[in-house]
Amino acid sequence: MVEQASDAILLLNAQGVIQYANQAAAHLFGCTVEHLHGEVFGFVVTAGEPTEIEIAHATRGMLSADLRAVPMRMEGWEVSVVYLRDVTERKERLLDQLRLQEAIKGGRIGLFDWDLQTGEVYYSPEWKTQLGYTQEEIGSDYTTWLALLHPDDREATERQVAEYLKCADGRRYVMEFRMRHRDGSYRWILAQGSLIHGPDGRPSHMVGSHLDITERRRTEGHLQRLAFAVDQSPSIVVITDPDGAIQYVNRRFCEVTGFAPEEMLGVNARALAQTPIEEVIHQNLVFTLRQGHTWEGEFRNRKKSGETYWEQARIYPVREEDGTIVQYIKLAEDITDRKQLTDRLDFLAFHDTLTGLPNRSLMMDRLGQALVQARRDKTLLAVAFLDLDDFKTVNDSLGHGQGDQLLRMVAERLKGLLREGDTVARFGGDEFILMLTQLHAPRDVIPVVEKLQMAFTQPITLGQTPLVTGFSIGLAIYPTDSHRAEDLIRHADIALSRAKAQGPRSYHFYTRDLDDQLHERMQLEQAMRCGLEQGQFLLHYQPCMDMRNNRMLSMEALIRWQHPDWGMVMPGRFIPLAEETGLIIELGSEVLRLACLQLKAWQSSGRPLLPLAVNLSPREFHQSDLLERIMGIMEEYEVDTRLIEFEITESAAMSSVEQTIDTLSQLTRMGFRISIDDFGTAYSSLNYLKRLPVQSLKIDQSFVRDLADDPAAHPQDAAIIRAIIGLAGNLGLEVIAEGVETSAQREFLLKHGCRVGQGYLFSRPVAAADIETRFAA
Numbered sequence: 172m173v174e175q176a177s178d179a180i181l182l183l184n185a186q187g188v189i190q191y192a193n194q195a196a197a198h199l200f201g202c203t204v205e206h207l208h209g210e211v212f213g214f215v216v217t218a219g220e221p222t223e224i225e226i227a228h229a230t231r232g233m234l235s236a237d238l239r240a241v242p243m244r245m246e247g248w249e250v251s252v253v254y255l256r257d258v259t260e261r262k263e264r265l266l267d268q269l270r271l272q273e274a275i276k277g278g279r280i281g282l283f284d285w286d287l288q289t290g291e292v293y294y295s296p297e298w299k300t301q302l303g304y305t306q307e308e309i310g311s312d313y314t315t316w317l318a319l320l321h322p323d324d325r326e327a328t329e330r331q332v333a334e335y336l337k338c339a340d341g342r343r344y345v346m347e348f349r350m351r352h353r354d355g356s357y358r359w360i361l362a363q364g365s366l367i368h369g370p371d372g373r374p375s376h377m378v379g380s381h382l383d384i385t386e387r388r389r390t391e392g393h394l395q396r397l398a399f400a401v402d403q404s405p406s407i408v409v410i411t412d413p414d415g416a417i418q419y420v421n422r423r424f425c426e427v428t429g430f431a432p433e434e435m436l437g438v439n440a441r442a443l444a445q446t447p448i449e450e451v452i453h454q455n456l457v458f459t460l461r462q463g464h465t466w467e468g469e470f471r472n473r474k475k476s477g478e479t480y481w482e483q484a485r486i487y488p489v490r491e492e493d494g495t496i497v498q499y500i501k502l503a504e505d506i507t508d509r510k511q512l513t514d515r516l517d518f519l520a521f522h523d524t525l526t527g528l529p530n531r532s533l534m535m536d537r538l539g540q541a542l543v544q545a546r547r548d549k550t551l552l553a554v555a556f557l558d559l560d561d562f563k564t565v566n567d568s569l570g571h572g573q574g575d576q577l578l579r580m581v582a583e584r585l586k587g588l589l590r591e592g593d594t595v596a597r598f599g600g601d602e603f604i605l606m607l608t609q610l611h612a613p614r615d616v617i618p619v620v621e622k623l624q625m626a627f628t629q630p631i632t633l634g635q636t637p638l639v640t641g642f643s644i645g646l647a648i649y650p651t652d653s654h655r656a657e658d659l660i661r662h663a664d665i666a667l668s669r670a671k672a673q674g675p676r677s678y679h680f681y682t683r684d685l686d687d688q689l690h691e692r693m694q695l696e697q698a699m700r701c702g703l704e705q706g707q708f709l710l711h712y713q714p715c716m717d718m719r720n721n722r723m724l725s726m727e728a729l730i731r732w733q734h735p736d737w738g739m740v741m742p743g744r745f746i747p748l749a750e751e752t753g754l755i756i757e758l759g760s761e762v763l764r765l766a767c768l769q770l771k772a773w774q775s776s777g778r779p780l781l782p783l784a785v786n787l788s789p790r791e792f793h794q795s796d797l798l799e800r801i802m803g804i805m806e807e808y809e810v811d812t813r814l815i816e817f818e819i820t821e822s823a824a825m826s827s828v829e830q831t832i833d834t835l836s837q838l839t840r841m842g843f844r845i846s847i848d849d850f851g852t853a854y855s856s857l858n859y860l861k862r863l864p865v866q867s868l869k870i871d872q873s874f875v876r877d878l879a880d881d882p883a884a885h886p887q888d889a890a891i892i893r894a895i896i897g898l899a900g901n902l903g904l905e906v907i908a909e910g911v912e913t914s915a916q917r918e919f920l921l922k923h924g925c926r927v928g929q930g931y932l933f934s935r936p937v938a939a940a941d942i943e944t945r946f947a948a
Contacts, residue, residue: 179236179255184248187212199236199257201229216240216251223258234259281381283364285313287336287374292316301360301383303353321349321357336366336374344379347388359388407482407503413496415439427505429475440501443472456486463488463496469506481510523597525575526582534596534604538656541592541608545649551610552649555620556663557642559601560675565638567827573633580631581640588623603642604660613648613680620644620678643670644678652681696752698734699745703757708732710765711936714945715784715907718917718928723945725782725816727929728766729936730758750790759791760800766815767808769939778943782844784816789823793830798837812842816866820849824863832862839864846907851895861902868899872910872930875920882919889919896924 179196181189192207200207214224221239228234234257241252281298285291291311299309302319309315320328328348335344344364349357364379401408402421410419417435425431428443452470459466466486471479484503488496521533529537538554545552559581566574578601585595585603592608607619623642630637645667647659662681670679702708711731714723732740749755766783773780791797805812817838824831824847835845845865852871870892877888892908899906908920911930920928934945 179257181207181212181253181255183212183216183251183253185250187216190250196255199228199234199255200226201231212253214238216253218242218251226255235262279383283316283379283381285377287376298381301381302350302358308353319350321351324348336377344377347384350381358383358385360384407484407501407505409440409501409503411440411499411501413498415441415499418498427474427480428472434475444470460486460488460499463490463494469510480505480507482506523582526579526597528582528586528603529594529596531596531598534594534598534606535656535660537594538606538659541594541606542649542654542656545608548609550608551612551615551651552659553607553610553613553616554647554649554659554663555605555607555616555678556598556645556647556660556667557603557605558644558667558671559603560641560643562601562640565633565640569633569636573636576633577631577638577640580633581627584626584631585623588626590619604663610648613651616646616648620646624676624678641676642678643667643673643675645670645681646678647681692748695745695748696754698737699732699749699754699758702732702734703754703761707734708758708761708765709938710762710769711938712783712942713929713936714934714942715927715929716933717926718911718921719926721933723781724927725784726942727784727786727818727936728762728769729786730762731936746788750788753790755788755790756794759786759788760804762786763801763804763815764808767804767810770810770814771808772939773943780814782814782816784818784846786848787817787819787823789820789826792819792823792834793827797834798841801838802841813844816844816846818846818848818869821847821852822849828862832864835864849909851891865904867905867907868895869907869909869929870895870925875908875910875916875930876912878913878916878919880913880915882915892920892925893923896920900924 174193176193176195179199180191180193181196182191184190189207189210189212192204194204197204197207216238218240221237224236224238226234226236237256237258239254241254243250243252279297279301281301282293282295283298284293290313292313292315293311294309294315296306299306302309317325317329328346331346332344335342344362346362348360348362350360352358361382361384362379363382364377366374367376367378369375404421404423407424407427408419408421409417409424411417417438417440420430420432420435424435452468456466456468465488467484469481469483472482474480482503483506484501486499486501489498489500490496521530521536522528523530541552559578562574562577565577578597582595582597582603585605589595590607590609594606596604596606598604605623607616610616623644627641628639630639632638645663645665647653647662647666649659652662653659666679666681670677673679709731710728712726712728715725715727716722717724730742730746732742732745734740746755746758749758763785766785770780770783787797794800805815819831819835824835838845844867845863846867846869847863847865848869849871850868851874874888874891874895877885878892879885882889896906905927906925907927907929908916908925909929911917911920911928911932913932916930917928917932920926
């Protein structure tokens with residue numbers, strides 16, 4: 172019976188030595204019965220309450236056992252009977268339960284047990300604490316749970332519970348819903364449960380747990396909003412693993428590139444590069460990221476269409492707590508438009524907007540570099556200043572649009588003529604600069620220039636109009652003419668002035684004499700400006716005479732310049748420069764002002780007044796404010812407009828006929844008389860001439876002078892004069908002969924119907940005081 176017992180039984184003598192052990196004891200200690208005999212038990216044995224001991228099993232390790240000892244006498248000896256029961260599994264189950272209880276408490280997991288037969292529900296203290304209630308405040312039925320559900324969740328939750336009870340199929344019940352906390356707020360709950368079936372196989376209980384997941388839901392909501400914000404971000408967002416494989420792209424990336432998100436997953440980000448990233452950028456990017464730093468820069472990527480776009484990007488490493496990089500995040504902007512705008516602005520800063528050629532700034536930079544190279548190579552360099560011949564005529568006749576088109580086509584043709592290392596630039600208007608390098612002698616420039624001129628003998632077609640143009644060219648050579656870029660440009664410009672004076676398609680090399688002439692020209696211009704400010708200009712007067720009786724009919728006011736150092740300066744020296752620089756506008760106003768002053772003085776002195784002729788220069792005549800300036804002076808000095816006669820040259824009158832007709836008509840309506848000066852020296856259309864509101868024609872003095880003392884010896888000049896007189900008569904115009912110096916000329920003119928003359932035969936241009944003597948006479 173002892174041998175068959177399930178508990179281990181030992182018999183110990185007074186010294187604690189094992190005298191007997193049953194088979195269960197041998198199993199408990201993991202050895203044989205024979206091995207136990209004679210062994211010291213090793214544990215304190217006392218009678219009374221059971222104690223728990225730990226036994227070292229041979230293979231199972233430490234086992235727990237309940238020990239109970241019963242003392243007795245056997246054959247006169249004091250012995251103890253020890254009963255041992257293996258409680259290892261029971262103790263482990265107890266520990267598991269304790270651990271579970273601690274986990275439930277620590278994890279704040281609330282438990283429930285719903286008796287489906289009675290309707291009663293057990294809610295654990297943790298369940299109640301989870302919602303802020305005490306033991307007494309929560310009932311023990313299903314309706315208590317139902318009442319705490321959020322109104323918006325109650326119907327769906329109750330329906331799901333009912334459906335689960337009908338058809339569980341071994342599945343666990345899992346659902347999330349909101350329940351009311353004691354403080355009035357609602358908490359998100361994760362509910363899980365399962366069914367327990369009774370002996371009859373029908374569900375008897377539903378047991379489960381509640382876990383407060385409010386913070387998790389709040390975090391999930393935050394993450395969802397964050398994810399939405401990232402996806403809707405106006406910036407490109409790309410996330411890759413450490414090797415560059417794409418894990419995420421946002422909506423903006425897809426909009427820019429045309430790729431769908433699923434097309435990008437797993438693709439290496441480097442595959443999007445249109446071309447390998449420039450070596451320096453690539454090395455910097457890799458080095459920076461491997462160091463665990465943020466990289467920032469610009470590079471090009473590829474769209475799905477194959478088109479290239481520019482990105483401004485920042486790439487951030489994402490690390491684990493131990494510092495290991497697990498991801499890279501790229502934030503980028505599509506800067507293609509900005510890049511193109513920047514490139515365009517950079518281009519415009521150094522290029523001409525109309526032709527695309529380098530502008531002055533870029534040419535000066537290249538010229539500076541070329542001069543350094545020329546010094547190093549000991550070669551020559553030439554600067555050619557080109558001015559397009561007759562460009563103003565094209566603009567005036569065909570319009571500015573066609574003029575711009577001509578400049579573009581000229582620029583293209585010039586670029587096609589360049590040698591390697593040469594540069595052509597537009598300096599503005601119709602002016603171009605050509606830089607010629609790698610020359611060995613000044614004469615090397617000539618074939619290039621002649622080739623250029625020959626190329627432009629081929630017509631350029633503007634619309635339906637074929638046009639042949641050419642250049643006037645000024646040339647300066649390094650190092651002969653200068654070592655400085657600015658001086659070479661200036662010297663070429665000086666040489667250009669001489670080339671233009673020689674006529675179309677001319678070229679001229681710079682010389683020191685030209686520089687001296689330019690200096691003199693600048694000195695003259697400054698002196699003129701000073702003379703206008705200081706009142707150095709004055710008028711001389713030449714009478715127009717009735718050649719029949721030598722009676723003075725009118726006078727012509729002629730400008731003179733009384734310079735304090737140079738003395739009397741004649742018009743031939745300063746008028747052309749005044750026309751060129753625009754000073755003629757101020758000079759013309761000064762002439763009219765001085766004429767009005769003189770008329771006013773004569774009027775005040777009681778002298779008889781005769782009409783006074785004033786010349787209008789071509790440039791002055793075409794000013795838009797001409798009429799306003801004239802009337803401003805007339806009103807200031809209160810002079811009768813009938814006393815002023817304006818003379819304009821034939822060429823000025825015919826340069827823009829419709830404008831001329833309009834301007835002269837207004838002057839005539841104001842009371843001024845109009846004469847055509849130097850008639851016969853330009854081409855006049857009779858159709859236009861008859862429309863001009865003028866009162867007289869002045870025969871150019873060159874025709875009259877050539878008659879000399881014998882008009883019969885000059886039949887051509889005589890024929891021209893007769894024709895002009897006849898034309899004037901037919902048009903009802905008075906005719907005046909200029910340059911009358913001999914009696915033979917006067918007689919010829921009178922014979923053929925010209926009664927008014929002007930010239931040295933009657934008087935040179937003289938000061939006002941000398942003219943006054945004629946009044947007296």
